Amino acid sequence: MAESGPLIGIDLGTTNSLVATVQDGQPLIIKNRTGAPLTPSVVAVSKNGKRLVGGIAKRQAITNPQETVSAAKRLIGRKFSSHPVQDAMRALTYQVVCGAHDDVRIRLAGRDLAVPEVSAMILAELKADAEAHFGRPVTQAVITVPAYFNDGQRQATKDAGRIAGLEVLRIINEPTAAALAYGFGRTVNGKIAVLDLGGGTFDVSVLEINNGIFDVVATGGDTFLGGEDWDHRIIEWMVFGFAKEHGIDLRKDRMALQRLKDAAEKAKVELSSVKETQVHLPFICTPPGGGAALHLQATLTREKLEDLTADLGERLVGITSEVLGEAKVRPSELKEVILVGGMSRMPRIVEQVRQYFRREPCKGVHAEEVVALGAAIQAHALVAQESELLLLDVTPQSMGVAIAGGYVRRLIPRNTTVPTSATEVFATSKDFQRTVKIMVLQGEHELAHHNELLGEFLLTGLREAPRGQVEIEVTFDINAEGIVSVSARDRDTGLRQSITVTASSGLTEDELRRIMEEQRDWLVTARASEELKTRRVELDILARDLVDALSRVRLLPGAGGLSPDVVARAEQALDHARQVRGGEDVGALTRACEALSQSLPQLRAASPRGTPGR
């Protein structure tokens, strides 16, 4: 790989995203332009039509719910008709519609956007933050995804990267990135558990590390359990306390609710390091009958928070136990336990994990930064060709074909390094069967209908014979680009049929190109609009100053000694400014500003004594 510009690793999260890099051999988080390490994965179009990304979008999420998109990751690369999308839709405040290929489209400011387009806005923001950090363009990145993401979801994430102007060097699993950040590729051989408690999801993964090879042995969790559930408990506590005191339900007021949400998150974070915190929300609401606005003031202790959220902590343990049980892994078998996600800073959660695993979970790297750091390490290793840290491109899930009885026969197990190939011989299942349908499936479930159908085709003209006597050879080929070819051949006749499956994000190549062009156009327009706005502000300020100066001159005897030409020119400049202000021509606005700037000092030179001053 040729030496290129700066490389970044991106943790594109459901609730928050981070970007990291390796500088002077050390992985580090790149802070965003507000100085925060985390950028909320929220995109919005404000009521005044402005596109907002990150913290600013999050801060208006409750007051502008229909035009604010959060948790797009739950939808990326999925079919609209799929259960996860239908489930997710129940909790969404924005509108989701079905695309042309049963893909998900998000309605934002009257436009239907593909999910990768929305994710691309977040990636573009992180890219811009990285560019601000390096002071030069950034074009290459490694992006992380949950271990359970299928090829379609991974492809959609790659597409989002392309739309954002990034070449996605590799997509890697989040738990693998976390393990990399701890240097486990070098130091650990054996099984480790990664518990990732983010803002909206809880993922449990068991990895087997063997001489630098990371194998995801088991993955599970709850895609609707995360830090926000802890926030909601604090909000409820504040709401009920206020209702008790004042008889007012703050949840009915969106402004109040937005402030409660911000305060709850802040209190929760603070209580990870201190034992009690003050919640102070002045002027939270105006009483129904009018009068002075009321304040919310409360003290929340860590003990109280733990009491409010005890059941949530128990759910974490239950889910972890379930995933380990399914993978037939005993806690004592694990070499290490990694806690990922800001929520895992909570002392109670650390304690529960410690009790369950009977070991101290890994510390030392900030829990919410660990995945992005791992991604950055991988990006760096890809370029530096540090082979012991290089993750191989593997199949994220097993692939196989449907067989009689509605089951799956796996030909390519998950975590198989690509390129790869596998062949297996099948036989007819019915007497005198002339046709066989090859259904190509991806997934880990034994039952065919629980797996993702990648494609299907018919092999016809089989020899008529009792069942089991006609043999069909099925071959899977996956090339280095991840393109899967599946062929079936009648071994008697040599008849052959095949299909090529490319992971799809739901967007066709043409759509993707169109979106990328639109994105480029939008960037150009956004920059021009920014410039236009700046010029108009400048013009307004100058125009007002000039009007003031003209008024003063008109009151002075003999126009303060100014020649009539000066006043006429100033009036002319003002008239011109009025004409061009509403237009879109930045050049004309700039010239109008120059004309006003020239007139202003001349008018200000007017003297009360009738001769121009100095």
Place this chain on the structure above:
Amino acid sequence: MNTLRARQLVEAGLLLRLSGDIPGAEKLFVRALELDPANARARQLLTPGGGSTAPVNIAAPDMEGDWGAWADASSPGPAEPLPESVNLPEGTGTPGDALDLIAEAHRTQEFGLPESYAGMGPLPQGSEVECLLKGAEDLLTLDDHSGAVDLLRRAQSLAPEDPRVEALRDRSERILVAMLEARLGDLDRMPRVRLQPDDIIWLNLDHRAGFVLAQIDGAVSFDDLFALSGMSRLDTARILAQLLDEGIIAPGGSPVSTRGG
């Protein structure tokens, strides 16, 4: 005619006073006295504590786009008859006269009227809407755009389909927004709160101002605040200008680079 107009102004002034805009109301009473020095009601209302008909709500004036549960409940209803309620005969008033004055006074800020405005006929006279419109026009001549907008909003709530009210309101709001934004200065600057939390609770703010104030952390610009307030640009600008004028916030500096798209 001056007598009638003065009475209209008194009525509009009372409405303003009820909505909390005391200075705006006083301007209308003064104007009424100028037109009709014999108007005892205007004189009475100008005396300290004079003519007080209802407790004055010290919160910010009626604002658009507020979906707060309490704001809805507390917004003034249109049904209360006012003490000086008048019915004007047909054909009184001179619609449009104040508009010309404003156009002259604000020609650097006002960049064109809606085309539909010019050809509109006069309003039916004698209605409360007419009173409000007159009051608004007079306030505009006195450069009280804030008070004018309040009256026009009220007029629009009574006559939502009336194109003249809409045009005048639209125009007044644009001028007012421009004036308020001028007071804020460079909208890319990131304001910061000047007071300590313990001092803030003693301020006289309503929940909307409280919400905007809570968003000000030195890291968001005025422009961002317009986006995240959830209110109209005018309402947000009004609150920000109020916070700035009262020394609650300072304008702050400009960001190194702009954020988002």
